[in-house]
Amino acid sequence: MTLITDIRLRRVLDSRGNATVEADVLTESGGFGRGKAPSGASTGEYEAIELPANEAIAKAREEALPRLIGEVHAGNQRDVDAALHAADGTDDFSGIGANSAVAISMAAAKAGADVLGAPLYQHLGGTFRGNEYPTPLGNIIGGGEHAADATNIQEFLAAPVGAPSVEEAVFANAAVHQEVHDILADRDLPAGKGDEGAWAPSVSDDEAFEIMDEAVETVADDFGFAISFGLDVAGAELYDDDEDGYVYDDGVKSTEEQIEYIAEKVEEYDLVYVEDPLDENDYEAFADLTAQVGDQTLVCGDDLFVTNVERLQAGINADAGNSILIKPNQIGTLTDAVDAIELATASGYESVVSHRSGETEDTTIAHLAVATDAPFIKTGAVGGERTAKLNELIRIEDNAV
Ligand SMILES: C=C(OP(=O)(O)O)C(=O)O
Ligand SMILES: [Mg+2]
Structure with a gap:
């Protein structure tokens, strides 16, 4: 049911007016999720690497989408994220960009929740989670x-x-x-x-x-x-x-x-x-x-x-x-x-x-x-x-x- 059937990536604006990556994930049974990457200014030296949005999108289309579409279930977040790592092939996401990776990862989670008909927090945390608020x-x-x-x-x-x-x-x-x-x-x-x-x-x-x-x-x-x-x-x-x-x-x-x-x-x-x-x-x-x-x-x-x-x-x-x-x-x-x-x-x-x-x-x-x-x-x-x-x-x- 949650098999990923399509992923669409596009450039959208962030709050500073810079380009960022938006990902749509669609599944076999009509599930839909959309995620957008944020971006830091006081970034840490050891953070995963964000690529320019256009470049991150191009790299993810080439490397990540073939490993996800028709291959991985959006409801299985660990599989989705393992496929992103495998597609990237580095230890800091400099291959496909951490911005593409995180947008797809979040979009897949939302698509998985959509198919299950559960709120995202319940899909991510399980049914016994969600009674504590930060x-x-x-x-x-x-x-x-x-x-x-x-x-x-x-x-x-x-x-x-x-x-x-x-x-x-x-x-x-x-x-x-x-x-x-x-x-x-x-x-x-x-x-x-x-x-x-x-x-x-x-x-x-x-x-x-x-x-x-x-x-x-x-x-x-x-x-x-x-x-x-x-x-x-x-x-x-x-x-x-x-x-x-x-x-x-x-x-x-x-x-x-x-x-x-x-x-x-x-x-x-x-x-x-x-x-x-x-x-x-x-x-x-x-x-x-x-x-x-x-x-x-x-x-x-x-x-x-x-x-x-x-x-x-x-x-x-x-x-x-x-x-x-x-x-x-x-x-x-x-x-x-x-x-x-x-x-x-x-x-x-x-x-x-x-x-x-x-x-x-x-x-x-x-x-x-x-x-x-x-x-x-x-x-x-x-x-x-x-x-x-x-x-x-x-x-x-x-x-x-
Ligand atoms: C949110 C922060 O800023 P930035 O996103 O610029 O790293 C922070 O440093 O905690
Ligand atoms: Mg800080």
Whole structure:
């Protein structure tokens, strides 16, 4: 029933206006699934390789489609993803492009769910999954590689940890976003938005900490539940080999100073989440910071782990971090992403399923987070390509998908 009978690939726009890959998968019994690849800006050195969309499409048509059409069942995700790996023939998807791979992988999952008549999260997670909902981490203020002339730290993220439902959590993050707008206006600090819809004011990181603290407190009082905040430092973007340290507008911090700085901020603001506080090659520094604050906060590896089980295993062995960011396009297939989540869970690491800065209206990650009982999802706070996932989470919780 779920035998793949056709795959159509095309170039479509992502949220930055760049070309990305869209895949349609059709099956023998009329099943249909469509997936679109997202794209990063602060990409990790060890991520799977994205090719220019046209090239990725041409390569996938040549190498992958003959191995999938009439050969593989869309309902068997591991077979689909194994065929993508075999067609690619490399260990980083540079053969067919991780963008083609992830678009086809997600489209096949949706086609499989369509034939079964089940929501995607149930197809991916099984019937006993889907009663836990992730807490959404909402990007509220940001800079780094996502906006010019803004904060050095890439993301200040609202974390509505006390929300009684996904719906309340999503609305709380949007309210924090609005509250920050009002605080910025009061301070005569006009701000545009970065790639993910976060405010990108020209303020110091210290001022951004103060503004976030004030905003989450105000909204927590209004909503009547706890809202904390966290960071994506994107440390690999700040780290400069030549300087042997982390380059901020107000000077360079050595690795020891960076660890101390982050640990102080965790204490001062009760941060619940710190992603990529250190460079993507520095497991040891991650381990030092985790030893200091790992019982108070999530120390999450994004560029450090790149959703890769081998890099995650190295981190587990070194006690580096206590959580992993999961980005399917960083590794190329849903199977690889789920394998990383399963290793994380088995090792006591929390999983945070994540969007990319360049996104589409695809909602697969909302389903993946529910399917795997991931405790957190990071998918922005506002903006159509972000609300696509957030609204899908509200629908999943409401049994309306
Ligand atoms: C979402 C992120 O940004 P990008 O997609 O640019 O890597 C991130 O760094 O977590
Ligand atoms: Mg990150």
